Amino acid sequence: MFEPIPLNLPAYPSKITKKTNKLFIFDELRKKDLVLTPEEWVRQHWINYLHVHKNYPKSLMQIEGGLKLNSLQKRSDLLIYNSLGEKILLAEFKAPSVKITEKAFQQVANYNSIHKIPLLLVSNGIQHHYCRIDFEQNSFEFLADLPAYRI
Template sequence: MLTPIALNLPHFPFKLVREKDKLLIFDELRKKHLVLTPEEWVRQHWIQHLIRDKAFPKTLIQSEGGLKLNSLQKRTDIVVFDHGGRRMLIAELKAPSVKITQAVFDQIARYNMVHKVPFLVVSNGLQHYYCQIDFEKESYIFLKELPSYTELIHVK
């Protein structure tokens, strides 16, 4: 049985239930209970952090969004859209036991070849990295923290 560990994110009052030998967590976006894996624990914290702390509209956040990459079906952990329906942020999330390595950054970079979003988040719940992409200059910068939704939509 998984015992959720403390993450380097604010604590939120999650709805956890036991079903037979599994612990489930309620996903506010998908409106259903999901098996609580370590990665799901991180994803649910990030969803709540975006909504409650960074003022991201819940209706503009997609969890486990699909994408096609070299004819393979992949899933992006979190995609955030602007009010015009354009993707503006993707997040690649790992379980706390997974080290954030170059391979993780390579994975989100491959996903961003499809999405072409200006902001990336990489996190295992303990370490977080925020990156802003400048497509015109073909460069990127790491940010000290993730801006709020209002700040992100005003970045050029």
């Protein structure tokens, strides 16, 4: 059973319950309890951080959006849209014990080859990486911080 650990994100009042020797965390977006895995712990912290500290509306967040990649069905960890319904941020989360390597960046880049989203986030809850994609120039740049939501 995963025991929650402190992350390099602001703490928040997560709702954790124990049922049949398993821990569950309440997902504010889907409005239901989910098994508390290390990756879910990171995702829920990010959802809270993006909403409370960066002003991203919860109503524009989508968890595990489906996509087809080379005829395989995949799921992105978190997609965020703007008020026009355009995808603006794609996030990939790993467990805190998983090092952020080129493999994680390759995974989010592969997903983004389908989505074409200008802002990428990769995090294990300890290390965070942000990247802005310029599709016209076919280039990217790493950012020191994630931009706040702008309407």
